[in-house]
Amino acid sequence: MNIGILGLGLIGGSLGYDLVNRNHYVWGTSRNPDTCRQAVDRGAACVAHPDWQAIPGSDRADVVVLCGPIATILPTLQAIAPCLSPDTVVTDVASVKSCLCQEAAALHPRFVGGHPMAGGSGQGLAAAVPDLFRDRPWVLTPLPSADRAAVTLLQTLWESLGAKVWELAPAAHDRAVARISHGPVFVSASALVPPHGHETQLASSGFFDTTRIGGGNPQLGRLMAQYNREAVLVTLQENAARLAWAIAAIEQERWDDLEAWLQEAARLRQTYFPT
Protein backbone atom coordinates (compact mmCIF):
# COMPACT_ATOMS: atom_id res chain seq x y z
CA MET A 1 0.00 0.00 0.00
CA ASN A 2 0.89 3.67 -0.32
CA ILE A 3 0.94 5.01 3.26
CA GLY A 4 1.71 8.53 4.47
CA ILE A 5 2.81 9.34 8.02
CA LEU A 6 2.44 12.98 9.03
CA GLY A 7 4.68 13.46 12.06
CA LEU A 8 7.74 11.28 12.60
CA GLY A 9 7.94 11.10 16.40
CA LEU A 10 7.75 8.12 18.77
CA ILE A 11 4.48 6.78 17.32
CA GLY A 12 4.92 7.93 13.70
CA GLY A 13 8.52 6.67 13.55
CA SER A 14 7.67 3.30 15.13
CA LEU A 15 4.76 2.91 12.72
CA GLY A 16 7.15 3.74 9.86
CA TYR A 17 9.62 1.00 10.84
CA ASP A 18 6.85 -1.62 10.95
CA LEU A 19 5.21 -0.59 7.67
CA VAL A 20 8.55 -0.35 5.77
CA ASN A 21 9.42 -3.82 7.11
CA ARG A 22 6.16 -5.10 5.59
CA ASN A 23 7.11 -3.69 2.20
CA HIS A 24 4.63 -0.83 1.99
CA TYR A 25 5.53 2.39 0.21
CA VAL A 26 5.87 4.60 3.30
CA TRP A 27 6.35 8.33 2.98
CA GLY A 28 6.64 10.73 5.88
CA THR A 29 6.70 14.39 6.81
CA SER A 30 8.21 16.39 9.62
CA ARG A 31 8.66 20.13 9.93
CA ASN A 32 12.32 19.39 10.71
CA PRO A 33 14.34 18.43 7.57
CA ASP A 34 16.91 16.62 9.79
CA THR A 35 14.14 14.37 11.14
CA CYS A 36 13.08 13.63 7.55
CA ARG A 37 16.66 12.64 6.61
CA GLN A 38 17.07 10.51 9.76
CA ALA A 39 13.76 8.73 9.18
CA VAL A 40 14.87 7.62 5.70
CA ASP A 41 18.41 6.74 6.88
CA ARG A 42 17.08 4.56 9.69
CA GLY A 43 14.37 2.87 7.65
CA ALA A 44 11.31 4.51 9.20
CA ALA A 45 10.23 5.86 5.77
CA CYS A 46 11.04 5.25 2.11
CA VAL A 47 10.84 8.99 1.35
CA ALA A 48 10.40 11.97 3.67
CA HIS A 49 10.13 15.71 3.11
CA PRO A 50 8.75 18.67 5.13
CA ASP A 51 6.27 19.40 2.30
CA TRP A 52 4.05 16.34 1.72
CA GLN A 53 3.00 17.53 -1.74
CA ALA A 54 6.65 17.41 -2.88
CA ILE A 55 6.68 13.64 -2.26
CA PRO A 56 6.02 11.42 -5.32
CA GLY A 57 2.73 9.55 -5.05
CA SER A 58 1.51 11.40 -1.94
CA ASP A 59 -1.63 12.43 -3.84
CA ARG A 60 -2.54 8.77 -4.37
CA ALA A 61 -2.08 7.51 -0.76
CA ASP A 62 -4.23 4.60 0.37
CA VAL A 63 -3.83 5.62 4.01
CA VAL A 64 -2.64 8.81 5.71
CA VAL A 65 -1.89 8.64 9.45
CA LEU A 66 -1.88 11.90 11.42
CA CYS A 67 0.81 11.38 14.08
CA GLY A 68 1.41 14.94 15.32
CA PRO A 69 0.45 16.23 18.80
CA ILE A 70 -3.31 16.25 19.49
CA ALA A 71 -3.64 20.03 18.97
CA THR A 72 -2.30 19.66 15.41
CA ILE A 73 -4.71 16.94 14.20
CA LEU A 74 -7.60 19.12 13.03
CA PRO A 75 -5.47 22.00 11.63
CA THR A 76 -3.33 19.49 9.70
CA LEU A 77 -6.37 17.71 8.29
CA GLN A 78 -7.92 21.05 7.37
CA ALA A 79 -4.74 21.97 5.48
CA ILE A 80 -4.38 18.70 3.54
CA ALA A 81 -8.06 17.77 2.98
CA PRO A 82 -8.53 19.85 -0.20
CA CYS A 83 -5.56 18.09 -1.86
CA LEU A 84 -6.40 14.53 -0.67
CA SER A 85 -7.90 11.96 -2.99
CA PRO A 86 -11.47 11.20 -1.76
CA ASP A 87 -10.45 7.52 -1.69
CA THR A 88 -7.66 8.03 0.84
CA VAL A 89 -8.43 6.68 4.30
CA VAL A 90 -7.27 9.12 6.99
CA THR A 91 -6.73 8.15 10.63
CA ASP A 92 -4.90 9.55 13.65
CA VAL A 93 -3.23 8.32 16.83
CA ALA A 94 -4.36 10.91 19.42
CA SER A 95 -5.29 9.64 22.89
CA VAL A 96 -8.58 11.59 23.05
CA LYS A 97 -11.26 11.10 20.41
CA SER A 98 -14.61 12.83 21.16
CA CYS A 99 -13.15 16.30 20.63
CA LEU A 100 -12.03 15.63 17.07
CA CYS A 101 -13.74 12.67 15.33
CA GLN A 102 -16.93 14.50 14.34
CA GLU A 103 -15.09 17.52 12.97
CA ALA A 104 -12.45 15.40 11.23
CA ALA A 105 -15.13 13.33 9.45
CA ALA A 106 -16.72 16.59 8.27
CA LEU A 107 -13.39 17.61 6.76
CA HIS A 108 -12.74 14.22 5.11
CA PRO A 109 -15.54 11.60 4.98
CA ARG A 110 -13.05 8.68 4.96
CA PHE A 111 -11.61 9.71 8.36
CA VAL A 112 -11.66 7.05 11.11
CA GLY A 113 -10.18 8.00 14.50
CA GLY A 114 -7.65 5.68 16.12
CA HIS A 115 -5.58 5.29 19.27
CA PRO A 116 -2.72 2.79 19.57
CA MET A 117 -2.29 2.08 23.30
CA ALA A 118 1.48 1.81 23.15
CA GLY A 119 4.26 4.15 24.07
CA GLY A 120 7.55 4.55 25.78
CA SER A 121 9.33 6.87 28.15
CA GLY A 122 11.23 8.73 25.40
CA GLN A 123 10.06 11.24 22.82
CA GLY A 124 10.68 11.89 19.14
CA LEU A 125 12.08 9.73 16.35
CA ALA A 126 15.06 8.76 18.53
CA ALA A 127 12.64 6.89 20.83
CA ALA A 128 10.85 5.09 17.95
CA VAL A 129 11.31 1.30 17.80
CA PRO A 130 10.09 -1.52 15.58
CA ASP A 131 7.33 -3.79 16.91
CA LEU A 132 5.98 -1.16 19.34
CA PHE A 133 2.38 -2.18 18.64
CA ARG A 134 2.72 -5.96 18.86
CA ASP A 135 0.18 -7.43 21.33
CA ARG A 136 -0.94 -3.90 22.30
CA PRO A 137 -4.55 -2.67 21.97
CA TRP A 138 -5.30 -0.33 19.06
CA VAL A 139 -8.71 1.31 19.36
CA LEU A 140 -10.62 2.51 16.28
CA THR A 141 -13.43 4.99 16.94
CA PRO A 142 -15.57 5.18 13.76
CA LEU A 143 -18.73 7.31 13.85
CA PRO A 144 -22.01 5.50 13.02
CA SER A 145 -21.79 7.14 9.59
CA ALA A 146 -18.28 5.81 8.93
CA ASP A 147 -17.33 3.99 5.72
CA ARG A 148 -17.08 0.33 6.84
CA ALA A 149 -14.55 -0.49 4.12
CA ALA A 150 -12.22 2.16 5.60
CA VAL A 151 -12.63 0.66 9.08
CA THR A 152 -11.87 -2.84 7.79
CA LEU A 153 -8.82 -1.60 5.88
CA LEU A 154 -7.36 -0.01 9.03
CA GLN A 155 -8.22 -3.02 11.16
CA THR A 156 -6.40 -5.36 8.75
CA LEU A 157 -3.42 -3.00 8.51
CA TRP A 158 -2.91 -2.60 12.27
CA GLU A 159 -3.50 -6.30 12.88
CA SER A 160 -0.72 -7.00 10.39
CA LEU A 161 1.59 -5.16 12.86
CA GLY A 162 0.48 -7.50 15.65
CA ALA A 163 -1.91 -5.01 17.31
CA LYS A 164 -5.20 -6.11 18.89
CA VAL A 165 -7.80 -3.90 17.25
CA TRP A 166 -10.91 -2.82 19.23
CA GLU A 167 -13.79 -0.71 18.02
CA LEU A 168 -15.37 1.80 20.39
CA ALA A 169 -17.51 4.92 20.07
CA PRO A 170 -15.37 8.05 20.66
CA ALA A 171 -17.09 8.89 23.97
CA ALA A 172 -16.77 5.31 25.27
CA HIS A 173 -13.08 5.36 24.35
CA ASP A 174 -12.55 8.64 26.19
CA ARG A 175 -14.33 7.40 29.33
CA ALA A 176 -12.23 4.23 29.31
CA VAL A 177 -8.86 5.99 28.92
CA ALA A 178 -9.86 8.54 31.58
CA ARG A 179 -10.22 5.64 34.02
CA ILE A 180 -7.13 3.63 33.14
CA SER A 181 -4.71 6.21 31.81
CA HIS A 182 -5.50 9.93 32.12
CA GLY A 183 -7.04 9.96 35.62
CA PRO A 184 -4.36 7.72 37.17
CA VAL A 185 -1.70 10.29 36.17
CA PHE A 186 -3.18 12.73 38.70
CA VAL A 187 -3.79 10.10 41.38
CA SER A 188 -0.17 8.98 40.96
CA ALA A 189 1.08 12.58 41.17
CA SER A 190 -0.92 13.16 44.36
CA ALA A 191 1.18 10.45 46.07
CA LEU A 192 4.30 12.61 45.52
CA VAL A 193 4.67 14.64 48.71
CA PRO A 194 7.76 16.73 49.50
CA PRO A 195 10.25 14.58 51.44
CA HIS A 196 11.22 15.58 54.97
CA GLY A 197 14.70 14.15 54.50
CA HIS A 198 14.90 10.42 55.18
CA GLU A 199 12.28 9.31 52.68
CA THR A 200 14.54 9.78 49.68
CA GLN A 201 16.97 7.18 51.03
CA LEU A 202 14.23 4.73 51.96
CA ALA A 203 11.89 4.88 48.97
CA SER A 204 11.65 1.52 47.21
CA SER A 205 9.98 -0.22 44.29
CA GLY A 206 6.43 0.22 45.60
CA PHE A 207 6.75 4.00 45.71
CA PHE A 208 8.67 3.95 42.43
CA ASP A 209 5.80 2.19 40.65
CA THR A 210 2.98 4.16 42.31
CA THR A 211 4.50 7.52 41.34
CA ARG A 212 5.88 6.62 37.89
CA ILE A 213 3.20 8.08 35.63
CA GLY A 214 2.55 11.02 37.99
CA GLY A 215 6.18 12.05 37.57
CA GLY A 216 6.05 11.73 33.77
CA ASN A 217 5.84 14.36 31.01
CA PRO A 218 3.93 17.35 32.53
CA GLN A 219 2.82 18.72 29.15
CA LEU A 220 1.30 15.38 28.17
CA GLY A 221 -0.60 15.21 31.48
CA ARG A 222 -1.93 18.70 30.94
CA LEU A 223 -3.17 17.83 27.44
CA MET A 224 -4.93 14.68 28.69
CA ALA A 225 -6.89 16.78 31.22
CA GLN A 226 -7.49 19.57 28.74
CA TYR A 227 -8.78 17.42 25.86
CA ASN A 228 -10.55 14.79 27.97
CA ARG A 229 -11.68 17.16 30.72
CA GLU A 230 -15.19 15.87 31.40
CA ALA A 231 -14.32 12.16 31.60
CA VAL A 232 -11.14 12.86 33.61
CA LEU A 233 -13.14 14.88 36.14
CA VAL A 234 -15.70 12.08 36.56
CA THR A 235 -12.90 9.59 37.23
CA LEU A 236 -10.96 11.83 39.61
CA GLN A 237 -14.09 12.59 41.65
CA GLU A 238 -14.54 8.85 41.99
CA ASN A 239 -10.88 8.39 43.01
CA ALA A 240 -11.17 11.24 45.54
CA ALA A 241 -14.33 9.70 47.02
CA ARG A 242 -12.55 6.34 47.36
CA LEU A 243 -9.59 7.95 49.14
CA ALA A 244 -11.92 9.91 51.44
CA TRP A 245 -13.69 6.65 52.32
CA ALA A 246 -10.41 4.98 53.27
CA ILE A 247 -9.35 8.00 55.36
CA ALA A 248 -12.67 7.93 57.25
CA ALA A 249 -12.34 4.19 57.90
CA ILE A 250 -8.83 4.71 59.33
CA GLU A 251 -9.96 7.69 61.41
CA GLN A 252 -12.85 5.66 62.83
CA GLU A 253 -10.62 2.57 63.25
CA ARG A 254 -13.02 0.42 61.24
CA TRP A 255 -10.27 -2.10 60.45
CA ASP A 256 -12.48 -4.90 59.15
CA ASP A 257 -14.17 -2.45 56.75
CA LEU A 258 -10.77 -1.20 55.62
CA GLU A 259 -9.52 -4.72 54.98
CA ALA A 260 -12.70 -5.52 53.01
CA TRP A 261 -12.09 -2.36 50.93
CA LEU A 262 -8.52 -3.48 50.17
CA GLN A 263 -9.82 -6.95 49.34
CA GLU A 264 -12.21 -5.38 46.82
CA ALA A 265 -9.29 -3.38 45.36
CA ALA A 266 -7.27 -6.57 44.95
CA ARG A 267 -10.26 -8.25 43.28
CA LEU A 268 -10.75 -5.28 40.92
CA ARG A 269 -7.08 -5.36 39.94
CA GLN A 270 -7.47 -9.06 39.10
CA THR A 271 -10.20 -8.15 36.61
CA TYR A 272 -7.78 -5.72 34.90
CA PHE A 273 -4.71 -7.94 35.16
CA PRO A 274 -5.63 -11.61 35.65
CA THR A 275 -2.71 -13.66 36.97
Next chain:
Amino acid sequence: MNIGILGLGLIGGSLGYDLVNRNHYVWGTSRNPDTCRQAVDRGAACVAHPDWQAIPGSDRADVVVLCGPIATILPTLQAIAPCLSPDTVVTDVASVKSCLCQEAAALHPRFVGGHPMAGGSGQGLAAAVPDLFRDRPWVLTPLPSADRAAVTLLQTLWESLGAKVWELAPAAHDRAVARISHGPVFVSASALVPPHGHETQLASSGFFDTTRIGGGNPQLGRLMAQYNREAVLVTLQENAARLAWAIAAIEQERWDDLEAWLQEAARLRQTYFPT
Protein backbone atom coordinates in the same frame (compact mmCIF):
# COMPACT_ATOMS: atom_id res chain seq x y z
CA MET B 1 27.86 -15.90 65.58
CA ASN B 2 24.96 -17.80 67.15
CA ILE B 3 21.82 -16.31 65.58
CA GLY B 4 18.18 -17.24 66.20
CA ILE B 5 15.37 -16.44 63.75
CA LEU B 6 11.87 -16.60 65.24
CA GLY B 7 9.48 -16.90 62.27
CA LEU B 8 10.64 -18.51 59.02
CA GLY B 9 8.59 -16.60 56.43
CA LEU B 10 9.67 -14.38 53.53
CA ILE B 11 11.93 -12.17 55.64
CA GLY B 12 13.03 -14.74 58.23
CA GLY B 13 13.75 -17.36 55.57
CA SER B 14 15.67 -14.95 53.35
CA LEU B 15 17.68 -13.79 56.34
CA GLY B 16 18.39 -17.44 57.16
CA TYR B 17 19.80 -18.17 53.68
CA ASP B 18 22.16 -15.18 53.88
CA LEU B 19 23.37 -15.88 57.42
CA VAL B 20 23.90 -19.62 56.78
CA ASN B 21 25.88 -18.67 53.64
CA ARG B 22 28.12 -16.50 55.84
CA ASN B 23 28.81 -19.48 58.12
CA HIS B 24 26.88 -18.35 61.18
CA TYR B 25 25.19 -20.90 63.41
CA VAL B 26 21.59 -20.13 62.45
CA TRP B 27 18.68 -21.68 64.28
CA GLY B 28 15.05 -21.00 63.55
CA THR B 29 11.54 -21.56 64.83
CA SER B 30 8.14 -21.84 63.25
CA ARG B 31 4.86 -23.06 64.71
CA ASN B 32 4.64 -25.38 61.72
CA PRO B 33 7.01 -28.41 61.98
CA ASP B 34 6.94 -28.79 58.15
CA THR B 35 8.27 -25.25 57.76
CA CYS B 36 11.05 -26.09 60.24
CA ARG B 37 12.02 -29.19 58.22
CA GLN B 38 11.91 -27.29 54.90
CA ALA B 39 14.03 -24.44 56.29
CA VAL B 40 16.79 -26.88 57.24
CA ASP B 41 16.45 -28.87 53.97
CA ARG B 42 16.76 -25.71 51.87
CA GLY B 43 19.60 -24.18 53.86
CA ALA B 44 17.68 -21.34 55.53
CA ALA B 45 18.68 -22.64 58.98
CA CYS B 46 21.18 -25.08 60.48
CA VAL B 47 18.61 -26.32 63.00
CA ALA B 48 14.91 -25.54 63.37
CA HIS B 49 12.21 -26.63 65.82
CA PRO B 50 8.82 -25.26 66.90
CA ASP B 51 10.13 -24.95 70.48
CA TRP B 52 13.17 -22.67 70.53
CA GLN B 53 14.31 -23.99 73.92
CA ALA B 54 14.68 -27.47 72.47
CA ILE B 55 17.37 -26.16 70.10
CA PRO B 56 20.98 -26.66 71.25
CA GLY B 57 22.71 -23.34 72.03
CA SER B 58 19.54 -21.24 71.76
CA ASP B 59 20.13 -20.02 75.34
CA ARG B 60 23.51 -18.56 74.32
CA ALA B 61 22.42 -16.67 71.14
CA ASP B 62 24.36 -13.55 70.20
CA VAL B 63 21.39 -12.23 68.23
CA VAL B 64 17.70 -13.15 68.12
CA VAL B 65 15.62 -11.72 65.26
CA LEU B 66 11.85 -11.57 65.71
CA CYS B 67 10.43 -12.17 62.20
CA GLY B 68 6.77 -12.94 62.93
CA PRO B 69 3.83 -10.68 62.02
CA ILE B 70 3.83 -7.31 63.81
CA ALA B 71 1.11 -8.32 66.27
CA THR B 72 3.30 -11.18 67.52
CA ILE B 73 6.46 -9.16 68.25
CA LEU B 74 5.67 -8.06 71.82
CA PRO B 75 3.90 -11.28 72.91
CA THR B 76 6.82 -13.34 71.57
CA LEU B 77 9.40 -11.16 73.30
CA GLN B 78 7.38 -11.33 76.52
CA ALA B 79 7.38 -15.13 76.32
CA ILE B 80 11.10 -15.55 75.61
CA ALA B 81 12.57 -12.65 77.64
CA PRO B 82 12.76 -14.52 80.96
CA CYS B 83 14.82 -17.30 79.34
CA LEU B 84 17.12 -15.05 77.27
CA SER B 85 20.70 -14.37 78.27
CA PRO B 86 20.97 -10.66 79.20
CA ASP B 87 23.84 -10.43 76.65
CA THR B 88 21.66 -11.49 73.72
CA VAL B 89 20.86 -8.66 71.29
CA VAL B 90 17.20 -8.84 70.19
CA THR B 91 15.84 -7.08 67.13
CA ASP B 92 12.78 -7.32 64.89
CA VAL B 93 11.78 -6.65 61.27
CA ALA B 94 8.33 -5.05 61.68
CA SER B 95 7.46 -2.12 59.40
CA VAL B 96 6.13 0.09 62.23
CA LYS B 97 8.33 0.98 65.19
CA SER B 98 6.82 3.59 67.57
CA CYS B 99 4.17 1.22 68.84
CA LEU B 100 6.63 -1.41 70.07
CA CYS B 101 10.20 -0.15 70.62
CA GLN B 102 9.64 1.38 74.07
CA GLU B 103 7.79 -1.64 75.39
CA ALA B 104 10.23 -4.09 73.84
CA ALA B 105 13.20 -2.33 75.43
CA ALA B 106 11.41 -2.56 78.78
CA LEU B 107 11.09 -6.33 78.32
CA HIS B 108 14.72 -6.81 77.22
CA PRO B 109 17.22 -3.93 77.57
CA ARG B 110 19.35 -5.11 74.64
CA PHE B 111 16.42 -4.77 72.21
CA VAL B 112 16.99 -2.55 69.14
CA GLY B 113 14.13 -2.18 66.64
CA GLY B 114 14.82 -2.75 62.95
CA HIS B 115 13.10 -2.65 59.57
CA PRO B 116 14.64 -4.11 56.42
CA MET B 117 13.05 -2.27 53.49
CA ALA B 118 12.94 -5.31 51.22
CA GLY B 119 10.22 -7.67 50.22
CA GLY B 120 8.55 -9.54 47.45
CA SER B 121 5.13 -10.33 46.13
CA GLY B 122 4.97 -13.78 47.68
CA GLN B 123 4.56 -14.91 51.28
CA GLY B 124 6.09 -17.53 53.53
CA LEU B 125 9.27 -19.58 53.33
CA ALA B 126 8.49 -20.54 49.71
CA ALA B 127 8.95 -16.87 48.72
CA ALA B 128 12.26 -16.48 50.64
CA VAL B 129 15.37 -15.92 48.52
CA PRO B 130 19.08 -15.35 49.14
CA ASP B 131 20.45 -11.80 48.79
CA LEU B 132 17.06 -10.14 49.39
CA PHE B 133 18.68 -7.34 51.43
CA ARG B 134 21.59 -6.46 49.15
CA ASP B 135 21.62 -2.73 48.33
CA ARG B 136 18.34 -2.28 50.21
CA PRO B 137 17.91 0.12 53.16
CA TRP B 138 17.76 -1.45 56.63
CA VAL B 139 16.60 1.01 59.29
CA LEU B 140 17.59 0.58 62.94
CA THR B 141 15.50 2.53 65.47
CA PRO B 142 17.38 2.52 68.80
CA LEU B 143 15.95 4.52 71.70
CA PRO B 144 18.24 7.21 73.18
CA SER B 145 18.84 4.77 76.06
CA ALA B 146 19.94 1.95 73.72
CA ASP B 147 23.15 -0.02 74.24
CA ARG B 148 25.44 1.36 71.50
CA ALA B 149 27.41 -1.90 71.30
CA ALA B 150 24.18 -3.70 70.39
CA VAL B 151 23.43 -1.12 67.67
CA THR B 152 26.94 -1.48 66.21
CA LEU B 153 26.72 -5.27 66.27
CA LEU B 154 23.45 -5.22 64.26
CA GLN B 155 24.76 -2.57 61.87
CA THR B 156 27.87 -4.67 61.11
CA LEU B 157 25.79 -7.85 60.74
CA TRP B 158 23.23 -6.37 58.31
CA GLU B 159 25.95 -4.56 56.34
CA SER B 160 27.65 -7.94 55.90
CA LEU B 161 24.50 -8.97 53.95
CA GLY B 162 24.91 -5.95 51.64
CA ALA B 163 22.19 -3.83 53.29
CA LYS B 164 22.53 -0.05 53.69
CA VAL B 165 21.94 0.58 57.38
CA TRP B 166 20.25 3.83 58.53
CA GLU B 167 19.54 4.94 62.06
CA LEU B 168 16.30 6.80 62.77
CA ALA B 169 14.18 7.51 65.85
CA PRO B 170 11.08 5.24 65.85
CA ALA B 171 8.67 8.15 65.20
CA ALA B 172 10.81 9.56 62.35
CA HIS B 173 10.90 6.09 60.80
CA ASP B 174 7.13 5.74 61.06
CA ARG B 175 6.50 9.15 59.47
CA ALA B 176 8.89 8.31 56.62
CA VAL B 177 7.34 4.91 55.81
CA ALA B 178 3.84 6.42 56.03
CA ARG B 179 4.82 8.76 53.20
CA ILE B 180 6.67 6.33 50.94
CA SER B 181 5.10 2.99 51.71
CA HIS B 182 1.98 2.79 53.91
CA GLY B 183 0.10 5.86 52.59
CA PRO B 184 0.75 5.08 48.90
CA VAL B 185 -1.02 1.70 49.34
CA PHE B 186 -4.31 3.56 49.86
CA VAL B 187 -3.66 6.16 47.15
CA SER B 188 -2.87 3.30 44.76
CA ALA B 189 -6.03 1.42 45.77
CA SER B 190 -8.13 4.55 45.21
CA ALA B 191 -7.13 4.46 41.51
CA LEU B 192 -8.88 1.07 41.19
CA VAL B 193 -12.39 1.88 40.01
CA PRO B 194 -14.85 -0.79 38.81
CA PRO B 195 -14.47 -1.22 35.03
CA HIS B 196 -17.41 -0.45 32.75
CA GLY B 197 -16.32 -3.16 30.33
CA HIS B 198 -13.73 -1.95 27.84
CA GLU B 199 -11.09 -0.81 30.34
CA THR B 200 -9.98 -4.33 31.18
CA GLN B 201 -8.89 -4.91 27.58
CA LEU B 202 -7.17 -1.53 27.29
CA ALA B 203 -5.31 -1.22 30.61
CA SER B 204 -1.56 -1.05 30.09
CA SER B 205 1.70 -0.72 32.02
CA GLY B 206 0.93 2.73 33.47
CA PHE B 207 -2.24 1.49 35.17
CA PHE B 208 -0.48 -1.75 36.12
CA ASP B 209 2.25 0.14 37.99
CA THR B 210 -0.03 2.74 39.59
CA THR B 211 -2.34 0.10 41.06
CA ARG B 212 0.24 -2.56 41.97
CA ILE B 213 0.61 -1.94 45.71
CA GLY B 214 -3.07 -0.97 46.11
CA GLY B 215 -4.02 -4.41 44.80
CA GLY B 216 -1.59 -6.19 47.13
CA ASN B 217 -2.10 -8.16 50.36
CA PRO B 218 -5.23 -6.64 52.03
CA GLN B 219 -4.27 -7.87 55.52
CA LEU B 220 -0.84 -6.23 55.29
CA GLY B 221 -2.41 -2.93 54.21
CA ARG B 222 -4.83 -3.07 57.13
CA LEU B 223 -1.97 -3.67 59.60
CA MET B 224 0.03 -0.73 58.20
CA ALA B 225 -2.92 1.61 58.80
CA GLN B 226 -3.71 0.04 62.16
CA TYR B 227 -0.20 0.16 63.62
CA ASN B 228 0.91 3.42 61.96
CA ARG B 229 -2.48 5.13 62.11
CA GLU B 230 -1.47 8.66 63.02
CA ALA B 231 1.33 9.07 60.47
CA VAL B 232 -0.70 7.34 57.73
CA LEU B 233 -3.61 9.73 58.33
CA VAL B 234 -1.32 12.79 58.09
CA THR B 235 0.05 11.53 54.77
CA LEU B 236 -3.34 10.59 53.31
CA GLN B 237 -4.81 13.99 54.21
CA GLU B 238 -1.92 15.54 52.31
CA ASN B 239 -2.51 13.23 49.33
CA ALA B 240 -6.25 14.00 49.36
CA ALA B 241 -5.53 17.74 49.44
CA ARG B 242 -3.19 17.40 46.46
CA LEU B 243 -5.80 15.46 44.48
CA ALA B 244 -8.49 18.03 45.38
CA TRP B 245 -6.17 20.80 44.15
CA ALA B 246 -5.70 19.07 40.78
CA ILE B 247 -9.45 18.48 40.43
CA ALA B 248 -10.15 22.17 41.10
CA ALA B 249 -7.52 23.25 38.56
CA ILE B 250 -9.10 21.00 35.91
CA GLU B 251 -12.62 22.19 36.79
CA GLN B 252 -11.50 25.81 36.48
CA GLU B 253 -9.47 25.05 33.34
CA ARG B 254 -6.33 26.53 34.87
CA TRP B 255 -4.10 24.57 32.48
CA ASP B 256 -0.85 26.44 33.13
CA ASP B 257 -1.28 25.92 36.88
CA LEU B 258 -2.00 22.23 36.30
CA GLU B 259 1.11 21.83 34.16
CA ALA B 260 3.21 23.61 36.81
CA TRP B 261 1.79 21.19 39.41
CA LEU B 262 2.77 18.20 37.26
CA GLN B 263 6.21 19.75 36.73
CA GLU B 264 6.62 19.98 40.51
CA ALA B 265 5.54 16.33 40.81
CA ALA B 266 8.17 15.31 38.24
CA ARG B 267 10.81 17.34 40.15
CA LEU B 268 9.80 15.71 43.46
CA ARG B 269 10.07 12.27 41.93
CA GLN B 270 13.59 13.13 40.77
CA THR B 271 14.56 13.79 44.40
CA TYR B 272 13.33 10.30 45.33
CA PHE B 273 14.67 8.52 42.25
CA PRO B 274 17.46 10.51 40.56
CA THR B 275 18.09 9.38 37.01
